Amino acid sequence: MYVERVLSGMRPTGRLHLGHYHGVLKNWITLQHEYPCLFFVADWHALTTSYDDTARIVDNAWEMVVDWLAAGVDPAQATLFVQSRVPEHAELHLLMSMMTPLGWLERVPTYKDQIEKLSHKDLTTYGFLGYPLLMSADILIYRADKVPVGEDQIPHIEFTRELARRFNHLYGREPDxxxxxxxxxxxxxxxxxxxxxxxxxxxxxxxxxxxxxxxxxxxxxxxxxxxxxxxxxxxxxEGSGKMILVEPEALLTEAAKMPGLDGQKMSKSYNNTIALREDRDSVIKKVRTMPTDPARVRRTDPGDPDKCPVWQFHLVYSDAATRDWVQKGCRSASIGCLECKQPVIDAILKEQEPMRERAQVYLDDPQLVRNIIADGCEKARKLAQETMRDVREAMGLDYT
Incomplete structure (x- = not known):
């Protein structure tokens, strides 16, 4: 049955940073008030590239969910669950693997990109080749019609649409x-x-x-x-048979504009992050020691904000008046770099304050997080079981 529904997930990488907040979580928080949303911990996806190092997956998952809740994701508005706790994902993945042409998997753009980027790992595995299919199963099992993605993920959504179309064509036929x-x-x-x-x-x-x-x-x-x-x-x-699986649409999200402390993309691998719930003193120290325009050797040297990583933070956090003050003050050397950084420090701390407060409730009582996920897994599994009932029936595997 067609129902408006949003699905999105994250691999459990542990505590999240401000790049995750501005790139993904702010969007989730908006969407949860507009549509029925399902947000999940993609722990099986973590295995596709880290199958040889699984010790931290569970701890990372709990830390990440606390960050979701701290950011403002509301379990009363959205369903939060863990992928591996809903085994129907794996069942649909298996059944669809029987009808998925090998060439479709090999041509997914991120397949070759990831192999090149992660050349230090052995990714010549069945699981890595099949991860786009698992991603499709994650979406199709809930008949989600909207998936928030960046432009680089659009090929995955198109792949999922093709799979749904192929499945409906093969198994949606019925006499008369x-x-x-x-x-x-x-x-x-x-x-x-x-x-x-x-x-x-x-x-x-x-x-x-x-x-x-x-x-x-x-x-x-x-x-x-x-x-x-x-x-x-x-x-x-659409002129086909019964629509058993729903073709999802990409809900295009803006590219993340949150830079790292060094001006590169904010990423743990670059060691340039500010965690969502980072200690106040640590935030102050990190921003104060950020690199600035190399032309400003002395306080009296004029600078160019466009060549300074701090300016990228002003674009995220500062209003028009503050940005104007930075541009004029830096170029005329009427303000120093520490003065320029202070509004950024104040804005980050202000943004983090409610996050720390919300997180503290769950840190004081971790069972609350367990209960939220258990409840979410139960809700998600009911939806997944409905889909699998129809899939089995369509494929002639219904033994009831």
């Missing part, structure tokens, strides 16, 4: 499908049936995206359809 679909249309009532047929024609003949969106909304509102009829009508819209 068209006749059953036409009978289901009648159940919409004459007015809605007429609109459905018009929208179907507009989509199939002219490829109008708006038409299929309106048709999906129409079916979503219909109260008197069985699950089977609803799936038939979703499939009939």
């Amino acid at each position: 499908f068209e006749e059953k679909a036409k009978e289901a249309i009648k159940k919409l009532g004459s007015k809605r049936a007429k609109l459905y047929n018009e929208l179907r024609t507009r989509y199939q003949e002219r490829g109008e995206a708006e038409a299929i969106e309106r048709a999906h909304a129409l079916l979503g509102e219909a109260q008197n359809l069985s699950l089977g009829d609803r799936e038939r009508l979703f499939g009939y819209l």
